[in-house]
Amino acid sequence: MIARGYLACLVMVAISSACRADDPAPGQPWVLRGTVVAPDGVIEDGAVGISGQKIEWVGPWEAQPPGTHVVETQGTIYPGLIDLHNHLTWNVFPRWRAGRLFPNRYEWQQFPPYLKALADPQQALVKKGLGTRMARYAEVKALAGGATSLAGLYAGDLPPGTASSYHQMMRMIDLNSGFYPPGVPEKVSYHVFPLLMIEPVAAKMRSDLKSGEVNCLLVHVGEGSPVDASSIMEFRLLKARGLLLPGVNIIHGVALHAAEFAEMQGLGIGLVWSPRSNIELYGSTADVGGALAAKVTVAIAPDWSPTGSDGMIDELRYAAAWSAAQPHPPVDDRMLFRMATLNAAKIAKLDDRIGSIRPGLFADLLVLNHRATDAYAALDHATASDVGMVVVSGKAVYGDGALVSKARPSTAWTSVTVGSSTKSVALPSRPLDEDWAHTTSSLEAALEAEGTRLSPLSGGP
């Protein structure tokens, strides 16, 4: 089928330079047509040329080379969204509502209803060896939210010996990004409790940050109410441990204020903002306006779905609505777009590989289904049903069946229910050689045994 389409096109090329094949030959360049959100601005009728894993060219549609397999999206093409703060395996659990606010993370992590609803069942599922299935389900959930890269799949949640080679559909940038040859360690490191690092580990981390062995350390710091004493103290404790260094980036930072933002800016320390989870747990979120005024690089990410958003798109929509409701809205649509793409890539020191649509970068792309008049506002007000296609490393992996089957006609696509929509995903045969029904039924049974249930991929109660 593919070969025939390609040969037909070659014949047609001889006849007409306007030939556009229906099927791409394996490894052959292809083109996505739509409104393109490029670094220098929006190209209304644009196209992105993809060759192998990379973006080959970007420009107006009329400049596209003839004879290439074209996928007409009728939509808007963005860089794939980069999620720097998640806890992937926990996203199989339904939304958790504590019915109260907490002063800081230490409080809810000791709260018996939290242990019963989330912590104990999560450990039980991991002990049963379900980590790879949990990650598969949660990857599809993240793709449904437009993410192509993510940090926060904890290696200890996966079966022993499998973490370093873990790969399903997305990039796990702190585990196996796909950017380096096998055996080369990732340069992004992710820690939930940096203050619990024993000294030899902290010393190694300081040394790795100085040598560049690690060039992005993501740490949870200052997660609590802005006036909570222990959350405020965490920044000072991080500094006292010698870990306030270039290359370090702070997740949450709700308890950070002008002095800390100034210090962070001086060291090039970025902030990863997770408004929904903060507001649900603490009733307040980071002073993102203060961080931006201090010229701190700010990214946005959903934390996890039990108290944050199902995915990046939902977190962007939440942040846009929250900002608009503030007396002086701290972020606009364009800034939110930057936070989810280029700023996140800069924080992860990966902006030479991902985060924008430019030639030479990896073709990690998100297509929304409409040609937007304001592409930034459209992204920040989209829902998971608007996602037409997600491309990782030059390959469509998720989206609407009609669109993804044009991009990869010979791929076996699996239907999944995302909210009220049906989407398609290209499930790999490794590390799990099983169909989606088997993955979900295994998870459902294990969750039921723990007194809970599987969260929907989008729009849970």
Ligand SMILES: [Zn+2]
């Ligand atoms: Zn977190």
